Amino acid sequence: MTPKQEYSLSDLMSEVNLVIRSSFDKSYWVVAEIANVSTSPVGHMYFELVEKSGAQIIAKARANLWSSKKRQIISAFEDLTQESIKRGMSVLLQLTVEFHAVYGISFQIHDIDPAYSLGELQRQKQETIKRLKSEGLLDFNKQYVLNPVIQNIAVISSETAAGYQDFMNQLGNNEFHYQFNTTIYPAVMQGESASTSIIKAIESIDNSNIFYDALVIIRGGGSNLDLACFDDYELNARLSQSIYPVFSGIGHERDLSVTDMVAHTRLKTPTAVADFIIFNNLKFEERIKNLFNRVSDLSKDAIAEGMYSIENHSRSISERSKRKVNGERNNLRNCSFRINKSSLELISRNRLFLRHQKSELTHSASNIKTTNNYIITNTLNKLTESIKEQNRKKQKETEAINTRLHTVSYLIQQQKNQLNFLHNSIKLSDPGLILKRGFSISRINGKAIKDASMLKENDILETQLYRGSVKSKIINKK
């Protein structure tokens, strides 16, 4: 029995190392699932890689990504996939085998192929879509008919997200002054816990006492990484079956998320969601306004038509009334004229009759008078004649008597005349009688003056008149 050759552990490890190094002297592209990943304080990343067969792990290894390479590899990966490297992810890694006397076998990561992971994510996404479709959930939420006015809104977002603030500002400052009641249901909007958190929020909304017009799911402003949650089957299956129509505004850069696809209405940004809601309400208001305008226009038309018809009636009534009144007025005028005319005729006829009567009366009277006159004249004549006759007889008798009387009388007169002559002769010789006839006797010194030569101036005469006597002085003598 030869004595046992002894190696130190490190010698053996060195041998193993040697073998491993010589056997695995190149790098290998290995597909694995990340079971765990952590970052050290100095920036190294430690991976736990596994391969599963069903639920069973059939291979498991550690891998390290040194900080010196990490930056370049990770950023290339994230740029393409829009996802951070995380647990559960399938990756294609370029590895070299390392052996360490203390830590044993491990792998050093030299590269991670983003195309592989991206393809894998896409494949998963397509599977999710296919499954949702087959279960009738892809278009399930689109069946909802939106309320005419969207006012009560449940919002799933992160309270601190800029997208949420954008949404609230856009709603609050709308130019039409629409009022909205929004309720925020805060949720983690990216990363691993997002799906669970959002599903919880959906449950709260569906079970709320408040009735909402829409469920709005928005994010924005944060990192664009790790939005694969919106392609998650569980999340989208639940979301599509919300009792409210879903508006999405999660702002994917590249392509549609499954959430966008199941949403009732998908929009690019939270601001766009707010605009959509405002526009929806505006459409309603416009419709109301249009209806009102139509009612108004129709009413105005109807009123105008009525007015026109009434105006016509009014004009026709007015004209007919005037015509009727004028007709009646003419009728009255005619009556008045006829009464006047007939009355005057009647009066005039009666007057004529009276005149006729009068003239007849006058005529008759005149006849009677003439007749009577004749009779009277005749009678008078006869009377006169008889009287004349009587007179003539009497006259003759008287004349005879007179003749005789005249003779006697003549004789008497003769005697009388003779007597008168005698008497007058007697009377003419009486001076008293002469004085009585206006003669006077002037005396001077008692002697009757018979010649003017007996007298001279300033002699006083005494004149005897029929009655009395006067004395007078001679003034002049011729």
Place this chain on the structure above:
Amino acid sequence: MSKKRLTYDNALNELQNIVAEIEGEEISIDELSKKVKRAAELLKFCQNKLRQTEEDVNEILSQFDEKL
């Protein structure tokens, strides 16, 4: 003359009867002035009624116009 309220138609009827009477010379001079007086009354009544009616119609229509 009946005591019932005089209407335009009654008045006009009576008036026309008077015209017929006067024109038909069925009327005596004794009655004439009475008839003519009555006719004048009736004429006045009818004219007033017509004027009133005209004014009423115009006023009603003008109110209507205002409303229009």
